Amino acid sequence: MPIHNADIARRFEEMADLLEIKGDNPFRIRAYRNAAQVIEDSSHELATLIAAGEDTSQLSGIGKDLAAKIQEIVETDTCAALEKLRKSLPEHITDLLTIQGLGPKRVRTLYQELGIGDLQALQQAAEAGRIRELPGLGRKTEQHIIEAIKAQTDTSRRFLRAAMQPYVDSLTAYLRKQTGVTRITVAGSYRRGRETIGDLDLLVLTDQPPQLMQAFVTYDEVRDVLAHGETKSSVILKMGIQVDVRVVPTASYGAALHYFTGSKAHNIAMRKRAQQRKWKLNEYGLLDGERVIAGTTEEEVFEALDLPFIPPELRENRGELEAAEQRQLPNLITLDDIRGNLHAHTRASDGRHTLAEMAQAAMEAGHDYLAITDHSKRLTVAHGLDEDRLLAQIEEIDEWNEQSDTFTILKGIEVDILEDGTLDLDDAVLKLLDMVIVSVHHKFNLPAEKQTERIMRAMDKPYTTFVAHPTGRLLLQRPPYAVDVARLIAHARQRGCFLEINGNPQRLDLNDIHCQAAKAAGVPLVINTDAHHADDIHRFEAGITQARRGWLTATDVINTLPLAKLRRRLEQARKG
Numbered sequence: 001m002p003i004h005n006a007d008i009a010r011r012f013e014e015m016a017d018l019l020e021i022k023g024d025n026p027f028r029i030r031a032y033r034n035a036a037q038v039i040e041d042s043s044h045e046l047a048t049l050i051a052a053g054e055d056t057s058q059l060s061g062i063g064k065d066l067a068a069k070i071q072e073i074v075e076t077d078t079c080a081a082l083e084k085l086r087k088s089l090p091e092h093i094t095d096l097l098t099i100q101g102l103g104p105k106r107v108r109t110l111y112q113e114l115g116i117g118d119l120q121a122l123q124q125a126a127e128a129g130r131i132r133e134l135p136g137l138g139r140k141t142e143q144h145i146i147e148a149i150k151a152q153t154d155t156s157r158r159f160l161r162a163a164m165q166p167y168v169d170s171l172t173a174y175l176r177k178q179t180g181v182t183r184i185t186v187a188g189s190y191r192r193g194r195e196t197i198g199d200l201d202l203l204v205l206t207d208q209p210p211q212l213m214q215a216f217v218t219y220d221e222v223r224d225v226l227a228h229g230e231t232k233s234s235v236i237l238k239m240g241i242q243v244d245v246r247v248v249p250t251a252s253y254g255a256a257l258h259y260f261t262g263s264k265a266h267n268i269a270m271r272k273r274a275q276q277r278k279w280k281l282n283e284y285g286l287l288d289g290e291r292v293i294a295g296t297t298e299e300e301v302f303e304a305l306d307l308p309f310i311p312p313e314l315r316e317n318r319g320e321l322e323a324a325e326q327r328q329l330p331n332l333i334t335l336d337d338i339r340g341n342l343h344a345h346t347r348a349s350d351g352r353h354t355l356a357e358m359a360q361a362a363m364e365a366g367h368d369y370l371a372i373t374d375h376s377k378r379l380t381v382a383h384g385l386d387e388d389r390l391l392a393q394i395e396e397i398d399e400w401n402e403q404s405d406t407f408t409i410l411k412g413i414e415v416d417i418l419e420d421g422t423l424d425l426d427d428a429v430l431k432l433l434d435m436v437i438v439s440v441h442h443k444f445n446l447p448a449e450k451q452t453e454r455i456m457r458a459m460d461k462p463y464t465t466f467v468a469h470p471t472g473r474l475l476l477q478r479p480p481y482a483v484d485v486a487r488l489i490a491h492a493r494q495r496g497c498f499l500e501i502n503g504n505p506q507r508l509d510l511n512d513i514h515c516q517a518a519k520a521a522g523v524p525l526v527i528n529t530d531a532h533h534a535d536d537i538h539r540f541e542a543g544i545t546q547a548r549r550g551w552l553t554a555t556d557v558i559n560t561l562p563l564a565k566l567r568r569r570l571e572q573a574r575k576g
């Protein structure tokens with residue numbers, strides 16, 4: 001693999017850091033830092049110059065000694081002097097430099113006075129109040145260290161993807177305005193559309209990296225700066241999420257985008273594929289020895305590996321490489337495929353708007369139909385409908401439909417599944433509806449066997465159309481109830497009913513893996529927004545993203561059908 005200028009510069013920076021921590025000669029330290037800067041800024045790859053037999057000591061700031069080290073790094077990918085230095089200090093001591101406010105001088109003090117050599121020791125010392133007593137450090141620094149480490153190590157904290165979108169939009173808009181910026185892409189789990197994300201990974205194309213990084217770390221939503229470098233910086237936003245920004249070269253943009261989009265498992269599988277061809281794939285490009293085969297765009301990287309473009313949502317190493325190889329990637333569903341919601345609430349239960357207002361919103365969203373599905377009577381907190389109120393609503397919907405010939409309201413209900421698997425409303429009334437949603441809203445803590453049986457019995461009822469939010473989870477809040485989803489899928493298949501992807505960003509239930517399993521079993525899915533407000537009618541993005549992660553195409557999803565076909569499918573799901 002070719003050694004890039006950035007690789008050489010990084011080593012010289014580390015050398016300078018380590019020498020400074022050791023308290024070496026300031027002129028020597030300066031020389032390494034200067035050289036790192038010169039190398040970083042050079043428009044020619046030093047490895048290429050050396051291969052061409054040129055003498056790098058001709059470059060300003062690079063003497064004979066440094067030129068020899070550059071040659072050593074380029075030819076052997078190591079540097080004996082650096083290795084020696086590393087061995088003379090604790091292995092992880094440079095990790096301390098990732099804490100904003102800790103430069104080599106302070107790290108030297110921490111190491112000399114307290115023997116602190118890694119972040120864990122630093123954290124312990126800070127929490128024990130031992131940092132404040134050191135010369136040049138104080139209570140404020142100590143407090144800052146505690147917070148910075150906590151933020152850095154709290155990897156368990158995750159955020160709802162949908163909730164991050166406004167933060168992502170404003171940050172990217174702000175960065176895009178900086179001079180020299182030509183491209184910004186959000187990579188990582190955000191781009192793959194995962195339901196929750198750990199941190200944000202942004203890639204930037206700019207001809208002014210230092211200015212971009214300066215703008216990023218001084219963005220007014222930044223709470224803490226964890227690292228501020230020339231090509232990579234990390235911050236914590238005031239709302240708590242970490243953001244990593246990397247500046248990458250144009251020629252590597254596609255390779256870097258692919259690498260930092262992940263997932264790690266997908267990357268490993270792709271790298272293996274490159275290795276089978278005796279090539280290397282990394283964030284710089286697809287390489288045959290020193291020759292760059294591809295790197296500018298992702299498409300180019302895939303193509304060079306004889307693969308069509310794999311949508312980011314599929315990159316989890318769940319069979320996407322095999323499917324791509326056989327030209328059998330699914331033609332993933334998009335927002336435009338959706339024709340209407342089959343799960344929405346009105347003021348009759350716990351919604352905010354009337355059915356006329358909900359229908360109006362659906363028409364404005366360009367939909368063809370909307371099913372009104374209020375709660376049933378057991379759900380008293382939601383003013384659930386009893387048989388009489390449901391009969392009245394049925395009449396109201398019939399009247400509404402009379403006066404419209406372009407849009408249809410379907411008559412439905414979201415009926416509670418009682419503990420024994422029976423339903424909360426009489427079959428005699430359910431029979432009058434176009435569709436019946438069954439769902440669990442209480443008794444979440446039954447053993448798996450009982451919970452599964454309970455839902456299966458509800459599917460057996462003659463008018464049941466589909467099961468809403470089948471596992472009952474609330475992301476980051478409440479785990480799914482104990483239920484055997486594989487059995488639910490098998491039963492839905494046998495019974496001829498559907499399963500929902502509840503598109504409420506906090507539910508996204510079924511999840512991606514369940515969707516893939518349902519599709520494989522031939523069970524149709526329904527994507528709904530579960531709207532309780534007119535503004536929620538069109539919010540299909542999260543549900544669609546989840547469906548895409550579940551490999552679904554438009555034909556796997558019932559509410560992509562035009563009304564007449566949809567009605568036929570709803571009829572087929574009925575038993576009575």
Ligand code: DGT
Nearest residue numbers: 188189197198199201259260261262263264267268
């Ligand atoms: P997150 O942030 O936990 O929601 O998940 P990701 O997927 O965004 O992970 P993150 O932020 O740690 O890293 C971004 C991408 O960088 C990841 O999806 C794949 C790539 N990556 C990170 N570490 C490694 C690694 O050790 N090996 C490989 N092959 N790729 C990695």
Ligand code: CA
Nearest residue numbers: 188189199200
């Ligand atoms: Ca990430």
Ligand code: CA
Nearest residue numbers: 199200201244
């Ligand atoms: Ca990251």
Ligand code: ZN
Nearest residue numbers: 343345414530
């Ligand atoms: Zn609902």
